[in-house]
Amino acid sequence: MSSAALRQPMSLKVLSNGFLAFWCIVAAFPIAWIAVMSFKTPIDAFDSNPFRVIFGPHTRTNIGGLSLIDILLGLALAGMLVRQAIRWLPGKVAEYTPNGRTGISWLVGGGAYTLVSLVLLVVVLPAVLGVLNPVLGPLGTSIVGLTTEHYEAVWIDRGFTRNFANSMIVTSGVVLVSLTVGTLAGYGLARSDSVIAFWLLVVALVFRALPHSVLVAGYLPYFITSAEWLAPIFGDAAPTLYGKPWAIIAVLVAINQPFTIWMLRSFFQNIPAELDEAARVDGCSHFGAFRRVIVPVMWPGVITTGLFSFLLAYNDFLVTSLLLDAQNMTMVPAIANMFNRETTASDEVQAIAAAVSITAPLFVLVLVFQRQIVSGLTAGAVKG
Amino acid sequence: MKKKTFAIFVGPSVFMMVLFIAAPLLSILWLSVHVTQPVYEQVEVEICTPGLLGSVCSTELKTRPLLDESGRILTQTTFVGLQSYRNVIEPEKLRSAIANGSWRELMNIRFWSALRFTLVFTILTLPLVLGTGLLIALAVNNTLQRIKGPVIFVSLLPFIITPVIGALSIRWLFIGDGILTAGLEWWLDRDIAMFAQAWTIELMMYMYRVWHVAPFAFVVFYAGLQTVNNDAVEAAIIDGASRWQRLRYVIIPHLMPLVIFLTLIHLMDAYRVFEEIVGFSASAYVISLQWLTYEFLLQDGTGARAISRASASAILTMIGVAVLLGLPLRRVWRERKGS
Structure with a gap:
């Protein structure tokens, strides 16, 4: 519609674009600022004059710069x-x-x-x-x-590489398992109109609302003593679940399941049922139809859901900090330990460098998958 | 689809949810009415200290935990009824606070102050998030096609960032003579310490949450704006509706289902407020219900965890979310049935 009636007065345009510019600054500023701080010596990083933080005179004279x-x-x-x-x-x-x-x-x-x-x-x-x-x-x-000494301190001296590896193990495990389990369930739920399917979805929605601390309170005592109560089944090889990355993977997958199956169900509903019916007529079993017809076309939905599973596992603090021991700590709880003890200013900047290191992969993620993230955010809403 | 195939497809997912969501829920019910403690024994110990004329000895009664044959501390689980709930709610203090009519006294009880903060946080941030999200969506919808992509990219950053890190990044802007505190001091011409009192920390938490979640509301509203019926807008123009009236009577009613969706999601998520307290190190000033449970679950000085009290507080948290979501959900349910 290109009618003159929709044309806007200049003042409204200026106002709306001005607001937008303001929002963009608000949205990006904290992240950009800690990125700048992480490259300066503590004296410059915590200076009250913004220009001294940006240009870092103390850093320049003492260490060097660009x-x-x-x-x-x-x-x-x-x-x-x-x-x-x-x-x-x-x-x-x-x-x-x-x-x-x-x-x-x-x-x-x-x-x-x-x-x-x-x-x-x-x-x-x-x-x-x-x-x-x-x-x-x-x-x-x-x-x-500019100095990279804080990054070196964090990644080399403080062993952040180990935390990074743990994060990668946990997140990739969560994404893989939760997509495998969730895809099957999502497809099953999308193609069934039984009462059980309906109630399953309702229960999943209730589970979605549970605060995670409620669940962790239920795991913790059993995870710590698991060597005892699993002994009758596994004998002496009974594992202590507390502190084990794969136990965390199972927990996070379960916590993530309600969201995953809702989202994948809505994606599968958009794939016409005639597709698998045709395959069934040609003599495929349900699983054959799923594997040959649905799997090739499901990837956009699966990738989107996988992104959100990744975010949940990568960003989690509550579950990982309570159920993992120091050895297997992921990045986010590790950084919280970094600033919680008595800190010097240089510890603080190291924590900032660690924070920027954690944020960088997410930045790349949005850069590459912006469209999928947006479609994922709106998928639930449009259905609801 | 046959029942059996359905069961096979859904089975693994249901199994995981039963094992890791439903079972823990039942277990905290049990845990909250039982207490596991080491068994203590009292022994007489003779303590001798070397004195001037031979050693001076005295016998003392000492309590020590009983050990089993492999040297581990023996524990014993007893049924305590609602004692753990009482320890969390502290009814005596509550009663005296109400009798004295003292709000300050009530807020000294950790559970009630956590409940107060969690509810205020949830309710107060809701309109802010919805409003900010809608404003950004309208502004983006209104702007040049070419800059929409970059604007959406920038807007997604606060949403995608790890919550603890996001809170920390705001904290670093304000801490000490941080850049924004310095700016505020210059503007208001007075000394400001953002981390010295409860209300400024709370204010920062609200700000952080709006910054963090508004992009989600924005993206959802923006998607909704793309489906606004142009004919209806045109009809409104012909009827002489002003820009504001068009927004109020055509666009916002169109977005209403999304408002309900966002409200439900926000109630669920804001009720879980937790990462802010970690990021702002706020636990000495304000705590939330999730933090309360978390605190009970952490090891105290002796390495023990207050599992029973944690379970009781978890149950209370759960009741809270049920009440909070029950009201809007019932309304949605009725409207669905009515239509």
Whole structure:
């Protein structure tokens, strides 16, 4: 509709776009700011003057920083890499993809591309700049203080790599198991109109509302003593569930199940039932129809649901902090321990560096899967 | 679909939910009325200290936990009825607080102050989240096509961020002479310490929650705005409806189902408020119901966990969410039946 009646007065346009700009700043500022802080010495990071935080004079004089040419070349290279990833990479991946296995070839292609980009940015670029900077005079003197010492301290000295590995084990486990179990259930529920299916969904909705601490209170005593009460079944090999990553995976999968089956059910309902009926007429069993006809077309829904399972497992604090021991701690509870004891200012900046490290993968996730996340958020609402 | 195939498809999922959701619910019912404690014995110990003329000895009565043959502390589980609930609710203190009419006294009881904060938090953030979400959705809908994608990307960041980290990032802006505290001090021309009293911490928690969840409301409303019936809007224009009237009488009624959906989700999620208290280190000032249970579950100085009290507080939390969701759900149910 392009009628003149819908045209808006200038004032409204300015107001609405102004509000939007304000919101964007509010949304991005805290995250951007801690990213800036994480690269400065504590004196600069907690300075009350914003410009001293951004330019980091103390960091620059004591440790070093970036020159104008560093910044320009770095931005140019990063921009080029992102551009190539959008323009050039999809074509290449499609070209080398053996019949229809897009998922795997994206994993390989994307992984290789990320690796090459990292080598270029972290190894090649600093080497080139190391030669260029002294030659260029005023362009080569550092203007913005920058230090990576907090990241080194967190990842190398404090063993954050182990927490990262634990996080990866837990999240990938949760995503895989919860999608496998959830896909089957979601399909079953979408194709059944029995009373049981209806009540199952209602009960799942009730479970969705339960605070997680309620459930953890139910697990904890049994997890700690599990070696005793599992002994009759497993004998001496009975495991202590407390602190075991796979026990956490099971718990998080279960907590996530109500959401998963609701979401996948609504996706499967959008796949026409005629599709599997046709396969059934051609002589497939229910499982055959599911495997041959539904599985090939279900990936958009499964990927979206998988993203939300990933977020639940990756972001969880309550369950992991109570049920995992220090050895198997994931990243989020580990960082909470970092700032809860008596801290010095440099501990605090290390915690900030850890926080930025945790956020970075999520940032990439939104960058790559923005459309799927939005469709997932609205899927539940449109049905409800 | 036949019953048997249905059972096979749904089976694994139902099994997991029964084992890890339904069973723990039953178990906390049992746990909340029982207490497991080490068994103590009293023994007479002769303590001798070397004195000037030979040693001075005295006998004392000491309590120590009984050990079984493999050296572990022997425990014993006893039925205590509603004692753990009493320990959580503290009815005597409650009664005296009510008798004195003292709000401060009531808020000194951890359970009641947790309940107060959780409910206020849930109710207060709801309109803020809905309003902010709707405003952003309208503004995005109104803007240039080209910048919609980037705006949605930026808007998703607060939603996607790990809640503890999100709360921490706000805390770091305000802590000490943090950049925003410094800005506020400059603006208001007075000294401000955001982490020194309960109400400023609470204020930051509300702000954080709105920042964190408004993007969800925005995305849902934005999707809803795409399906607004243009004919209805056009008819309203012909009838001479102003911009505000169009919003009030055409667009918002169209979005009403989404408002109900978001309200339900928000009640569920805000009632669970927990990560804020970790991120803002607020437990000395304000706590929530989930935090109360969490605190009971943590090991105290002696390495013991107050499992029974935790279960009692968990049950009470559950009753709370049932009451909170029961009212709006019943309304939705009636409307569904009526239509």
